[in-house]
Amino acid sequence: MKTKSSAPGPGKVPPPITLSYTRPHAGCRRAILNSTKCGYLRGTMPEIRKDYATDTWVLFSAARSRRPGAFRNAKSSTPKEECPFCVGHESMTPPEVLAYREGGSRDGPGWRIRCVPNLFPAIASTGEVHHHAEGLFVRVDGVGAHEIIVETPEHDARLASLAETQIAEVLRSYRDRYRALAADPRIKYVLVFKNHGERAGASLSHPHSQLIATPIVPLRILDELEGVRTHRATAAASCLYCDVVASERKAGQRLVAENERFIALAPYAARFPFETWILPKDHAGAFDSIRDSDRGLLAQLLKDILGRLDRILDDPSFNYYIHTAPSDNNQAPFHWHLEITPHLTETAGFERGSGFYINPVVPEDAAAILRGEVRWSDRAH
Numbered sequence: 001m002k003t004k005s006s007a008p009g010p011g012k013v014p015p016p017i018t019l020s021y022t023r024p025h026a027g028c029r030r031a032i033l034n035s036t037k038c039g040y041l042r043g044t045m046p047e048i049r050k051d052y053a054t055d056t057w058v059l060f061s062a063a064r065s066r067r068p069g070a071f072r073n074a075k076s077s078t079p080k081e082e083c084p085f086c087v088g089h090e091s092m093t094p095p096e097v098l099a100y101r102e103g104g105s106r107d108g109p110g111w112r113i114r115c116v117p118n119l120f121p122a123i124a125s126t127g128e129v130h131h132h133a134e135g136l137f138v139r140v141d142g143v144g145a146h147e148i149i150v151e152t153p154e155h156d157a158r159l160a161s162l163a164e165t166q167i168a169e170v171l172r173s174y175r176d177r178y179r180a181l182a183a184d185p186r187i188k189y190v191l192v193f194k195n196h197g198e199r200a201g202a203s204l205s206h207p208h209s210q211l212i213a214t215p216i217v218p219l220r221i222l223d224e225l226e227g228v229r230t231h232r233a234t235a236a237a238s239c240l241y242c243d244v245v246a247s248e249r250k251a252g253q254r255l256v257a258e259n260e261r262f263i264a265l266a267p268y269a270a271r272f273p274f275e276t277w278i279l280p281k282d283h284a285g286a287f288d289s290i291r292d293s294d295r296g297l298l299a300q301l302l303k304d305i306l307g308r309l310d311r312i313l314d315d316p317s318f319n320y321y322i323h324t325a326p327s328d329n330n331q332a333p334f335h336w337h338l339e340i341t342p343h344l345t346e347t348a349g350f351e352r353g354s355g356f357y358i359n360p361v362v363p364e365d366a367a368a369i370l371r372g373e374v375r376w377s378d379r380a381h
């Protein structure tokens with residue numbers, strides 16, 4: 001049978017689509033248009049819709065579908081020439097909202113850390129937040145912020161390989177942007193997070209973190225807040241996470257490392273293999289209350305843990321994110337912490353259907369391996 005000349009023949013692999021950050025490839029846009037057939041949200045305000053029954057919210061954003069890598073696997077590393085986060089390419093991003101500089105001028109070289117709005121934001125930065133409820137259809141305008149924090153000018157670095165002083169500066173930028181956004185009365189929560197590696201959702205390899213500020217508090221934070229409140233109502237009448245720190249230190253087998261101010265542990269019900277949390281040992285509700293003198297100690301422990309994951313698991317893809325008190329109520333009983341979740345397994349039907357997780361590595365083993373007491377291959381199967 002004759003095939004159209006435009007169709008790839010046997011053994012003829014079509015060239016991969018390459019996209020520039022600023023101008024998505026026309027083919028990609030076409031593919032998305034063909035696949036969705038409908039431009040309901042195109043060019044309009046993103047919206048956040050609530051599940052019929054639960055407090056699960058879904059952010060619908062047409063802008064996200066235009067970013068490089070949307071709906072396809074990202075390349076393992078971005079070429080320097082095309083990298084919008086590299087020194088000299090500042091014009092490829094929106095104007096900076098924060099930069100720590102050795103010299104140079106705004107939106108030019110000379111920075112050590114640079115924060116910019118995401119060119120393909122999941123959420124709009126202007127507009128008012130209205131709640132809409134039409135019968136069962138509950139939604140909120142998708143107003144907030146979506147920002148990128150470029151952690152270093154070094155394209156090929158990894159966060160774990162940066163100097164502790166530079167990681168402490170990254171943490172300072174998290175705090176500074178957190179404070180600036182949390183002051184906006186439309187914002188209810190600011191999630192600081194990092195995607196490292198393709199499996200974790202990073203579409204550009206230059207080391208960067210992100211934050212998304214939302215006009216509603218995410219379900220996972222609500223669930224944790226509820227757990228803290230319930231625990232305070234018990235006879236213990238104490239902070240749940242302060243008790244977690246004390247109980248896990250006493251038990252010992254899930255501890256990974258600690259210093260004077262912070263502790264790293266594999267949580268008792270870890271959802272993912274090698275999931276590791278870092279918590280302040282002394283009670284602290286909100287992340288942005290972190291003292292400058294403690295930032296260095298947090299940087300030290302974060303570098304230590306990311307370095308162990310990198311060495312032992314051969315640079316796994318991972319996410320981390322900071323859970324803190326909601327920004328409109330930082331007096332809410334909470335105890336901030338940072339959760340690191342490597343991507344070593346896939347979630348599938350059972351997880352999607354139940355909200356359960358299946359984890360093939362018990363946290364006691366993961367902690368022993370990360371402490372260096374047991375080799376990954378020696379673990380009893």
Ligand SMILES: [Zn+2]
Nearest residue numbers: 083086155206
């Ligand atoms: Zn770069």
Ligand SMILES: [Zn+2]
Nearest residue numbers: 239242283335
């Ligand atoms: Zn506490």
Ligand SMILES: [Zn+2]
Nearest residue numbers: 224323337339
């Ligand atoms: Zn948490």
